Amino acid sequence: MQYVSTHPRKVRGEEVHQTSSEKKRTAKNRQLHKSMSIGGLEHEVSGASFHKGIETEECEVAVGKHPKLFREAVEAAYIVPDADHFVDAPDVKEVADRLKLWLSVGYPVHLIGPTGCGKTSMAMHIAKELGQPVVWINGDEAVTTTDLIGGYSQIEQETLRDKYVHNVFRSKDILKADWVDNPLTLACKYGYTLVYNEFSRTKPLANNILLSVFEEGILELPTKFGEERYIRVHPDFNAILTSNSVEYAGVHKPQDALLDRLVGIYMDYYSFNTEVKIVRAHTGVPERDARKIVGVVGSLREKLSDAQKPGTRACIMIGQGLKALNGHGSVNFEQLCIDVMATKTSSPADLLEKQSLVKEAIAGFA
Template identity: 45%
Template sequence: MADDSSRKRKVRGRKIASDRSDKQRRKAKKKLARKSSGSNAGNGDSPLSDPEEVAPEPFVETDAVASLRSRINGWLEADQPVHLIGPTGCGKTALALSAAAERGRPVVWLNGDESVDTAALVGDHAGGERYKEDDRFVSGVSKQTEIVRERWVDNPLSVAVREGATLVYNEFSRSDPSAHNVLLSVFEEGVLERPGKKGDDRSIDVHPEFRAILTSNDVEYAGVHRQQDALLDRFVGVHVDYYDGETEREIVRSHVSMSDEDVETIVDTTRALRDELDIVVGTRAAITAAKGLAVFDGSQNQNGHSENGQFDDELLTDVFTDVLAPKIAGEGPDDVSQLRTTIAESL
């Protein structure tokens, strides 16, 4: 008679699909509820989002996570911009969105990269509006005047400042430092200057509920710019590192349905490789490996090749090599071979 645990594990791939479908249904339900309540009515293409919409799902709350988020929200309550700094894949973005959602204020999302400049932050002219006016100043005589008026469109920073939203600026340090000069007056004088905007509304007074959470990878990462000290001096820097083992296990469980023994094996392997390898092995790598093992090991179990909590070492090596190989892409096949050897030895 077939082992019951083996039978259950055959359907892991379907469980992943089922979990994904459940998540999509929850998001659709939230979106429908917001639409029905009219909470976003009139926003059009506004970057403003409801806090419930940006709250990450799934999101694990262990004591370590709750403590860190409480620290972030404490600084926000003290009216301090918070800069989350840490290695890639450690959960900075999810933590930032969770902290922003907990405030209960609208949230504005901004993703940094090389293309972000001052206009991308505050706004710019978006073409002109052309219309005609008819002036019938004498009976039977018509005078027609064509008027062209430039149309200004506010971008995320202007909207967040004006509406008192929580700005979540992801990958902040990937943007050119010169784009962030406008932030100095925001955090120091409480005023946002909009270069290129004409008239009395060139500047915006910062709403008293406006707050900012920024995330950045550590300075040694490629593509990261050193920001000006005058701006960094106005931030509170909170370092986010990889969580403890139990928290990482809970995070993996929240993404993939599998036994506690299997989750423990995956997380222990991830943490061991983190110490052995010179590349970043984040919690995200553990999640990806778990999703792969749920499918590939499920196929093996159809032939009874492994038991609960006992992944085949060769399969573990293959999966973790696939997950981590992109981090050394372009360095040559010998490096991938060396990576696989190191992983196999660690197991």
């Protein structure tokens, strides 16, 4: 229960006594004004609330006047992975062009492929190219519809007592429910780009909310009260979903009704030369070392099952280890490869088998 004085005492423009929630809200507003201080944007959203998105009319006015500053503020509130060292190669461009084509005609795109093949990097790179703020969801077993759309974070009860007039006592109780928008709602409201990583690791029931978003362009907030229960999806809204192939552990098969509303693009591992460029861009190792790394990892892919195949990420990890050694230390190239491959072993016998495969692959590039 929160007691509010009708004539609060203030010092230097701030109330002397604040509850913990009020202090947090004040700190958030200060951070918002700091992030929007360039170009005078803070004067236009003064007093507005900002919680992982813009939620008041004053801030919506600022969107149109200062889109760049507004975008920077949103991106500062939502931490999303950076698509650094993105390599421009023919096979990369081919996938990127298809992805941009379908987004340009209004369809959400589902990137499907083996682990470590660059799905997330591709999604983030294209999302940034679209020029809208990017919001991020990472799917897993525990994700619910509320995690996607938001919910009532708290219900506050305020008791107002007025003793200003002598012999007059007035008491009033006010219940306030604070709604907090989560990534899907923000993206639909303001035309952001939604990147739903590991989409198929979320249980299908939680993703039912996407059906009306992708088909009718309407987002329903089942737990919200009043007229704001339905939101018309912003015309600039885009969605990119990424999933591992169904043979991977922990992957749920999405419902057919939802898949019918998506465009599916299957991604495989890039070509030898493209992976060499990617390894060099991420690690800075000489081309000779990068070619050896990619060759060894490619050889292992041919001999392992789909769920066990090492991806481009494994090449980068080996390259980073090799770069850190810089010719020094007791760890050799073979051991680096074995350490990276050991993450997908199920038993000592499995590890011995992979050690043998690594030695065989390295011998072929000696």
